[in-house]
Amino acid sequence: MNGSNLYVGLVHYPVYDKRRKVVATAVTTFDIHDIARCAKTFGLGGFFVITPLESQIQLMEKVILHWVEGTGSVYNPTRKEPLSLVRVSRTIDEADREISHLWPNKARRVATGASGYSGSIGFGRFRELLEERETPFLMLFGTGWGLTQEVKDGSDYVLAPIEGRGYNHLPVRSAVAIILDRLLGDRTL
């Protein structure tokens, strides 16, 4: 199915803080629920929460277990299906390896960000790339003040930013929703 070769990675390290220092941010449960629901809505292959912090990994595993298998799955079943798509990994490389194992081709990485990047690809070009159904794509979103330059430089592609009207500070949750709709939503509407 269209979309099933696309994966979202929500990166908590390495990202910038507001002073452009490289940090590990805390996991926000709103991010997880919102992005998981978007991933399910658009038929994605999976959603990786990327954090090296042991306390955050344990928190995430508890949240997922509660909604997917615990009492939460009965209380609110609309959370079960999306959270079934969530995986936790310690590094971007670990997520990448996990995806690549499932496909004939190695995963390609696509970085995103709110500012321009020389040589970035547009949404139309990324839609074309996704047509190559045997290749999985790991699309990376930075929390905090965004993915580091090194992560962008090390990706296969950097996606063009969503252009605001003089204001350029969408929450990562909203950016993921809009970008998935641009890539996989019905363009004829």
Place this chain on the structure above:
Amino acid sequence: MNGSNLYVGLVHYPVYDKRRKVVATAVTTFDIHDIARCAKTFGLGGFFVITPLESQIQLMEKVILHWVEGTGSVYNPTRKEPLSLVRVSRTIDEADREISHLWPNKARRVATGASGYSGSIGFGRFRELLEERETPFLMLFGTGWGLTQEVKDGSDYVLAPIEGRGYNHLPVRSAVAIILDRLLGDRTL
């Protein structure tokens, strides 16, 4: 400017709960920040938080004051501009009147929802309607389990739902982001 005649109303009453009982939901501050940022990104005229509950109104006014004029405006100025777009009103009618006073024509109401509605309009048709620059549009989003039938029936238009792939439970924050992008984002990308 394109978009300035569009207003979002986030309705906390009257909406359905999961048993289809009509209730007043609590305000979620994540909704306010995320939707205000989207409203600012796409150049909207304003964002109305609609709740009849006095405690919620006071909470909202405190949050807005903190980020727009208080210490928050210095700590994180990227919240100041979006929250300047937020107004609190007790009813949908009150929001409607406040908007209508600012424009030559009366506001037209557009309801949204996750399920189909007979006679709903598509995104392309709504984009055309927005071209009528002297008419303001109040687009209503329901919290909880959505706007009541009565609110939909009493609106001038009901917008077609975002079609998921067998899963139809986007958070209201994500639905607003996607719909604003479909209405006001660059369609040529």
